[in-house]
Amino acid sequence: MAESWVNYAERIGSDLHLDLSGPGSKRAALIRALRDAVHSGRLAPGTRLPPYRSLAADLGVARNTVADAYAELVAEGWLTARQGSGTRVAERSRPLHPAVRQRKPAPHPRARSTRHDLRQGTPDASGFPRTAWLASYRRALHQAPNEVFGPGDPAGRPELRAALAGYLARARGVRTEPDRIVICSGFAHALRLLFGDGGGQPLRGPLAVEAYGLPFHRELLAAEGVRTVPLPLDEHGARVDRLTRERAVLLTPAHQFPTGGPLHAERRAAVVDWARARGAVVLEDDYDGEFRYDRKPVGALQSLDPERVILIGSVSKSLSPAVRLGWMVLPERYVGDVLAAKGEREAWASVLDQLALADLIVSGSYDRHVRQMRQRYRGRRNRLVAALAERAPHIEVSGVAAGLHAVLRLPPGTERSAVKAAIWQGVALDGLAEFRHPDTDMPVHDGLVVGYATPSEHAYAAALEALCGALPPGGTQAS
Known part of the structure; x- marks a missing residue:
């Protein structure tokens, strides 16, 4: 039998699984197993080993067998034993043959030299409301009924669905009831539930999408066999007048991703009229609707027709992508199919x-956090715009009235060289071309998509300096 073991926390009574098969006595087998674990680096220097009694009980050997094995390895220098601190792997016990250790994959060449992360899509991790989250978690755990610790309802906890119904109505103008809301782990999970083959498959393609959007979403849909049809964009958002026989359309009406700007009011009404006439549905990606700076809030498209629009949101921008929680606000006719796609038990959130x-929502802490982060990101946005106005006034900045990123319009033919220059400056960002649908006939526009939320406060000034150093000078054009 191959040796098996489990990494464990450094605390008394932790598990340590060792295989004692092989020739010789149990004592000899235990010494050999421990020596091999230290020798190969599987037990790191300083790791605390279980007490004699615990390990003996786990391995089914006598306590003295473990004591003798520990004593011999201490004498050989593999372990150390001190009164009050237990038995530990000696600090000087380094793996003698590092080549046999499991190797981590080499980092991406860009990631190896990255000093400044200006990629879109991630909030400031230092802004996570730890104190408020911990307080809410404690209250929720203290008040939770026993049923919480059983199999989860695929629709989601009624407490959260009720809280979301109230919050979305107040903050985003959504019209719904708690039983129309289904909890998921995020936007990608929602797409899989709506288009995947694992359950009721509520929706089918072809699906119209904006000509610029996340390639990850297009790849996910393609993997589910869904053909996507790109809609051109202009200064008023998606050209919904180009919709024809598609069964659904996916839009970012509050803040087009990544180019910025809301969907014009006339087009919002027009796409709802199209859905009614065609018996189709509109998917509304409300990915950063909370963060607006220079204009009045744009309400959810869903409010125009709750029976023709599916609103999808999450906390990945407002709190953290580490909190794997999102929601779908569904027309009544889709609720049953989505729950069938999820299965009988909650397996994700x-x-x-x-x-x-x-x-967090009911206590008001979520609103306070969003307002605080809105102020922080507005300040980041203003610093970015000011730095570009001073250092690169020839660069047009767009999409900055809301959200967590901006688009820097570049001279024609300079996008690729600007991305390479950013890499040399240690800046991670994306070119606008990364988000372009491969089948669109829109004219190509060079640009950079710059996320200003991710860097910490103390690192932001250096990130802006490096970014400006990577931009093409005025009048530059590729030959």
Whole structure:
């Protein structure tokens, strides 16, 4: 039998699984197994080993067998033993043959030298409301009924669905009831539930999408056999007048991703009229609707017709992508199919996290956090615009009235060289071409998509300096 073992926390009574098969006595086998684990680096220097009694009980050997094995390895220098601190792997015990250790994959060449992360899509991790989240988690755990610790309801906890119904109505103008909301782990999970083959498959393609959007979403849909048809964009958003026989359309009406700007009011009405006439549905990606700076809030498209629009949101921008919670606000006719696609039990979104988020919303802490981060990101946005106005006034900045990123319009033919220059400056960002649908006939526009939320406050000034150093000078044009 191959040796098996489990990494464990450094605390008394932790598990340590060792295989004692092989020739010789149990004592000899235990010494050999421990020596091999230290020798290969599987037990790191400083790791605390279980007490004699615990390990003996786990391995089914006598306590003295473990004591003797520990004593011999201490004498050989593999372990150390001190009164009050237990038995530990000696600090000087380094793996003698590092080549046999499991190697981590080499980092991406860009990631190896990255000093400044200006990629879109990630909030400031230092802004996560740890104190408020912990307080909500404790309250939720203390008040949770016993049923919480059983199999989860695929619709999501009623506490969270009720809290979201109230919050979305107040903050985003959504019209719904808690039983129309289904909890998921995020936008990608929602797409899989709506278009995947694993359950009821509520929706089918072809699906119209904006000509610029996340390639990850297009790849996910393609993997589910869904053909996507690109809609051109202009200064008023997606050209919804180009919709024809598609069964659904996916839009970012509050803040087009990544080019910026809301969908014009006339087009919002027009796409709802199209859905009614065709018996189709509009998918509304409300990915950063909370963060607006220079204009009045744009309400959810869903409010125009709750029976023709599916609103999808999450906390990945407002709180953290580490909190795997999102929601779908569904027309009544889709609720049953989506729940069938999820299955009989909740397998994705932590029930305890759902309760914590519900408490965060009801207590008002979520609103306070969003307002605080809105102020922080507005300041970041202003610093970016000011730096570009001073250092690169020839660069047009767009999409900055809302959200967590901006688009820098570049001279024709300079996008690729600007991305390479950013890499040399240690800046991670994306060119606008990365988001372009491969089948669109829109004219090509060079640009950079710059996320200003991710860097910490103390690193932001250096990130802006490096970014400006990577931009093409005025009048530059590729030959």
